[in-house]
Amino acid sequence: MFYHFKELQYPSKPERPDPAYAKRLQEILGGQFGEITTTMQYLMQGFNTRADAKFRDLILDIATEEIGHIEMAATMIARLLNESPTEEQEKAYKSDPALAAVIDGENPLNYIVAGAGAMAVDAEGNAWTSDYIISSGNLLADFRANFNLESQGRLQVVRLYNMTDDRGVKDLLSFFIARETAHQNIWREAIHDLENREGDIVVPTTFPREKQFNEVAYDFYNFSEGEESTKGPWTSGPAPDSKGEFQYYDRPVSYGKEPHLKSAHPKLHNTME
Amino acid sequence: MFYHFKELQYPSKPERPDPAYAKRLQEILGGQFGEITTTMQYLMQGFNTRADAKFRDLILDIATEEIGHIEMAATMIARLLNESPTEEQEKAYKSDPALAAVIDGENPLNYIVAGAGAMAVDAEGNAWTSDYIISSGNLLADFRANFNLESQGRLQVVRLYNMTDDRGVKDLLSFFIARETAHQNIWREAIHDLENREGDIVVPTTFPREKQFNEVAYDFYNFSEGEESTKGPWTSGPAPDSKGEFQYYDRPVSYGKEPHLKSAHPKLHNTME
Amino acid sequence: MFYHFKELQYPSKPERPDPAYAKRLQEILGGQFGEITTTMQYLMQGFNTRADAKFRDLILDIATEEIGHIEMAATMIARLLNESPTEEQEKAYKSDPALAAVIDGENPLNYIVAGAGAMAVDAEGNAWTSDYIISSGNLLADFRANFNLESQGRLQVVRLYNMTDDRGVKDLLSFFIARETAHQNIWREAIHDLENREGDIVVPTTFPREKQFNEVAYDFYNFSEGEESTKGPWTSGPAPDSKGEFQYYDRPVSYGKEPHLKSAHPKLHNTME
Amino acid sequence: MFYHFKELQYPSKPERPDPAYAKRLQEILGGQFGEITTTMQYLMQGFNTRADAKFRDLILDIATEEIGHIEMAATMIARLLNESPTEEQEKAYKSDPALAAVIDGENPLNYIVAGAGAMAVDAEGNAWTSDYIISSGNLLADFRANFNLESQGRLQVVRLYNMTDDRGVKDLLSFFIARETAHQNIWREAIHDLENREGDIVVPTTFPREKQFNEVAYDFYNFSEGEESTKGPWTSGPAPDSKGEFQYYDRPVSYGKEPHLKSAHPKLHNTME
Amino acid sequence: MFYHFKELQYPSKPERPDPAYAKRLQEILGGQFGEITTTMQYLMQGFNTRADAKFRDLILDIATEEIGHIEMAATMIARLLNESPTEEQEKAYKSDPALAAVIDGENPLNYIVAGAGAMAVDAEGNAWTSDYIISSGNLLADFRANFNLESQGRLQVVRLYNMTDDRGVKDLLSFFIARETAHQNIWREAIHDLENREGDIVVPTTFPREKQFNEVAYDFYNFSEGEESTKGPWTSGPAPDSKGEFQYYDRPVSYGKEPHLKSAHPKLHNTME
Amino acid sequence: MFYHFKELQYPSKPERPDPAYAKRLQEILGGQFGEITTTMQYLMQGFNTRADAKFRDLILDIATEEIGHIEMAATMIARLLNESPTEEQEKAYKSDPALAAVIDGENPLNYIVAGAGAMAVDAEGNAWTSDYIISSGNLLADFRANFNLESQGRLQVVRLYNMTDDRGVKDLLSFFIARETAHQNIWREAIHDLENREGDIVVPTTFPREKQFNEVAYDFYNFSEGEESTKGPWTSGPAPDSKGEFQYYDRPVSYGKEPHLKSAHPKLHNTME
Numbered sequence A, B, C, D, E, F: 001m002f003y004h005f006k007e008l009q010y011p012s013k014p015e016r017p018d019p020a021y022a023k024r025l026q027e028i029l030g031g032q033f034g035e036i037t038t039t040m041q042y043l044m045q046g047f048n049t050r051a052d053a054k055f056r057d058l059i060l061d062i063a064t065e066e067i068g069h070i071e072m073a074a075t076m077i078a079r080l081l082n083e084s085p086t087e088e089q090e091k092a093y094k095s096d097p098a099l100a101a102v103i104d105g106e107n108p109l110n111y112i113v114a115g116a117g118a119m120a121v122d123a124e125g126n127a128w129t130s131d132y133i134i135s136s137g138n139l140l141a142d143f144r145a146n147f148n149l150e151s152q153g154r155l156q157v158v159r160l161y162n163m164t165d166d167r168g169v170k171d172l173l174s175f176f177i178a179r180e181t182a183h184q185n186i187w188r189e190a191i192h193d194l195e196n197r198e199g200d201i202v203v204p205t206t207f208p209r210e211k212q213f214n215e216v217a218y219d220f221y222n223f224s225e226g227e228e229s230t231k232g233p234w235t236s237g238p239a240p241d242s243k244g245e246f247q248y249y250d251r252p253v254s255y256g257k258e259p260h261l262k263s264a265h266p267k268l269h270n271t272m273e
């Protein structure tokens, strides 16, 4: 059960309206790594987890913060779409019939559909989809997803920070960037906690190793001309899981032969051999 | 430019047809973490990267292997949908008109649309979408995405391994599981390589820290009743990036006040205050 | 800014596991009229509204309740997927290798992807999409959308109530049904409040009537054989907006003639007349 | 079975080409509340209804009109993309190689994919999806959906009317606005007809009230700080369904306790407590 | 402008209800090659075409027929979901509370969402999307799309015909199969008509051949081991367009060298070389 | 199994950066008829086919070439987004803070999400979806789909060729246009090969004609006013399949009567007659 405080976590007010920038900022609200994704991903992980109370609480603490991030992002976008000084607005009223402010680089949906409001879409107007969510029940896997989510998220906010001069916008983004620093550190810490406890880094750690085809579990196959990929530490030496040594193969190895599929049922009316 | 060898990387043949299991196996072909995702994610990262040749080559070596994984997964599914022993098939021919084999728990699209063929869909018949791809141009972020991809992928293959008795299927899956062990180790190694080189773990490492709202960059806010989340190492002590100390707040902190949006343009015909 | 209480708004525990029913119950979590839709629709309306504080507060009060509905629906689904009595589970452990419980009528994604967890999908496994959201900035229009949302929602919950014997499930659903009674009444009341204030029922009420093509604003055209549609009150008498009289036309009226499009630019290489 | 008349219901010809406006006008063709939605929603309701002939005929009369609205909207868009005076076109032919007219604010798909033709997409180029359709078999619910559809639709057309000076476009839109006035009135009338007949306003009216958790069926919970929401008529007095009194609660009430999920099957390889 | 006749083009009544088959039959209503696709594809082609009146009329004649096919398919599905003999229904009424008929292999959306009604979805419950539509303004290209559409469509109807014993269903399908025979013949004839008139088969025929890189316009590259592909007529002899000779290359030819991308702007915070 | 050569099939380098054109060029990478579609469509057809080795090899030869087309298209887009001469870039660095180049007509996702990289989306930023794929197991049907794919593809590349002056871009496109000439010829040849072998053109050729409702298999129904459609060869004379004569009907013929659906189960709470 949730409760709403009317105060924002951080001020969210631009210096001036900028519909074209509002369109871009939609990415951090309704994009693949935006606030709706973080909220919904953490909520689903938290509601579904069977792990220790400390993990469930950790996830839901951050999830609940993220709902407030949706609030700040939506508020900023609504204001970028609209909050013009009154005089300017007056002028716009008189120029009949065009909504003059509504013409350069904006997302037309923000006006036609949402009446100068934020929408749950990305910077190209694509609807948010729960395909963005990652929630598997295996927290080591999911915390890696969360670590990636906050990494991609901070990267995108930084890029957007570099695309505006508006001090109000930059101020809010500097807050988001800092919180994503915090969250990257937290998920990293939680990953280490789980890796130590499970004694392995290969997800899922509980699958018996002898059941996998171990012969190829540390092989690196060179699937292209040239050997540039051998310049990195991933083709020789002990692997990070401390359970094997990387092995390099100059050419891909084939264990199977050419497949020949049998005819399908004639009632399917396929082309047959 | 690519080239095709007719041999499979590994044998892909079930002991017997099993349309209901074929439906589930579609997940590793066309699901969020299936072989089409790994292929397309790595291809896009590889074609777009501006980083060192060793990284580009690493990414494209694995990408090219993954195309062959699509091939094996599709072959297995096609055979699970169809490869019945001839006698059985004969019997089915005679029972007019129903395709008797086509009735229990299968994905009907595999028959109606694809003629007993694999499709680029997941275990519930959802079309594959490039929304699953992560490719940002920042390799530290993207290698975390890849590490997660191979973690979720291996987890799903293991679950599917546990849902069948067919030795042919289990054999192929044990190969995939091993390759995903290799790939988890490789991406982990590559992540460390980049973290060492960049001297930080917070993506993007090149954004000046003084521009973020540093005051909150290591705060943990307790957004829910109870303090279970303090049982883990993420609320106190040095953070993993070695640049700050976790700070715990019993209650969320509000830096902003309640927002009041100005009226929208009257020509938008919103409800006004 | 939001805060999480660990108690559920209402108990959410089935008598016994039922994966096939869990699949159906996904509809009220991630379907078109499920709890994610109500939550996100009300949040977006609330964050974006420029209307009176009483409306904003009304919307956000209900929005916040709805987040807790997601919580209860997800909890119920997770339990339907899993909460078997221990003895039974023990037996399942021993039967190697199949997850016996995982085979009849369930959504395989709930197991393969989510590890016996709820997902943000509908009863056919379709991802939730923000295309379901309605939020226009015009509250009279939007409250009609909300009234419909709670009507469709209650209808679906009632249908699901009729599809199970589990007393735990029925108990939770009887709570949802009652809340949707409350919400239908509330939105209806709010609609009347706005209609009275705006003095019209035709949205948007602020568009000057003389600018529409008034000649057809109360016409009913019979676009099909037979006159059954005249049996209702919508083809004659005063219209509900009290601003016109319904007028019935036995045949559709054409004001325009056959269109002839001019040739497109030759560089588009269309087929030309 | 349907039949096509070559005349348009109303003239659909702009004064001059305007590709950027054509992009916006796509919203009323292929957007959430555009003519394809109204057509398909009414067709599906009409083909599926088991109710009286007068309702079936009513729905299909309007559905059939709407197909003609698709025709007019598509014609207008095709002309906005192309119908330049011949001299101007001549000039464009000579300026090699760019399609000069094709560059400012247009949807590139209208040219690259459709050859200066209308498409079944919205103002941001998103494909139309049947997720927009509402058709439940319960006509009281569905007529509310229809009432909302014509409300949102008219609102959007009015906004688009305010975004152009072209008299040809405004003329067509004034026709759509008038028809949406008619349709709002008709659906409203039909809703009243059904409410009177069913003797209740809470959908579905046929579910026995004693089976819902009546205790909360008229409660208003204050889920946020402040009491602005009590300024409206929805927290006290008789509810519109005349079957209860609104009851206000200053704080949300919790009937359930914190959930603890049991461990999932070990073969799912989740993180366990 | 359209008009509706109440008679169906062909009877649409099953012998008995069959919800599991209804789910499959959804494919020809809302699938990639179902009746909604044919309707919408032909309508969009017809409304947008700038070609001769005979083509426009041809397309819209067939488009209008297809709307009636939606009607018959929807009617059949609604009846398969429901039309049980009364006695049987009586019995079902008494068995409280389960909807017994609603449990084996059906699409639950047909009941929960649509109340035993047809939906605009495919056999796996995926929403219909306008991504299925092909309409380019170039009729030679589009008639090939139409020819394919009727080919795939007839193939699917034939497969569905083979999956049922119900004589009512088979009767309607035999009608669809025959109409798709007619439409395949019609589009084929129209294709020949255009090819003859344009004097070429390579779309678009109006692009000057000398502007393409002619050197490779008839090459066949062997991109895989083995030479099985040379067994067909496509690697030697005159090409069907009579403007060149097929040329076979044992190995793919490379005209370009390895690409090296320049660094991106530092403000994008990519990983750099 | 596949192998990667580092050389491109053809050079892919623009003369100068052009982010707005890059946005358009995305269509041939991630659009309905772009290189990802051709690649995935041919791979799925090839992996699933049960027909002769010559067909399988033909399909996979072309499929493998197409992966290299993705590579060239992605490379070109990445360069159009970025490859400015160094001086210009220097200047851009200094103008703080805006990424000046990032503002006119570009797809913001290419920068915010992909860091000046290509994405698997179309010219309006819509994600690629496997809904674009056609693969039925019946090669006559599928080769028609392929013929259409290369027809629509070449049409779109030609349109894009006409929208730029950049000689580097035009050079690459002239290569694609030529290859699509080759592929149109190849699929046409393969279609004839199959039609000859199967002795019919109506897909599926193996369905017994006597089982279709032959009475209407060559009828042309005039579903609209006027007789323009009779000006073409599709309403009289022998049909292309040589198995019937086209028959023209001035008016549509109705074989069925008005449908009346029986009441649905009362537990579905529909509106009943």
Ligand SMILES: [Ca+2]
Pocket (backbone or CB within 6 Å): A035, A038, A066, A069, A179
């Ligand atoms: Ca956040």
Ligand SMILES: [Ca+2]
Pocket (backbone or CB within 6 Å): B035, B038, B066, B069, B179
């Ligand atoms: Ca793989």
Ligand SMILES: [Ca+2]
Pocket (backbone or CB within 6 Å): C035, C038, C066, C069, C179
């Ligand atoms: Ca609710």
Ligand SMILES: [Ca+2]
Pocket (backbone or CB within 6 Å): D035, D038, D066, D069, D179
């Ligand atoms: Ca309309």
Ligand SMILES: [Ca+2]
Pocket (backbone or CB within 6 Å): E035, E038, E066, E069, E179
């Ligand atoms: Ca048809």
Ligand SMILES: [Ca+2]
Pocket (backbone or CB within 6 Å): F035, F038, F066, F069, F179
């Ligand atoms: Ca190609």
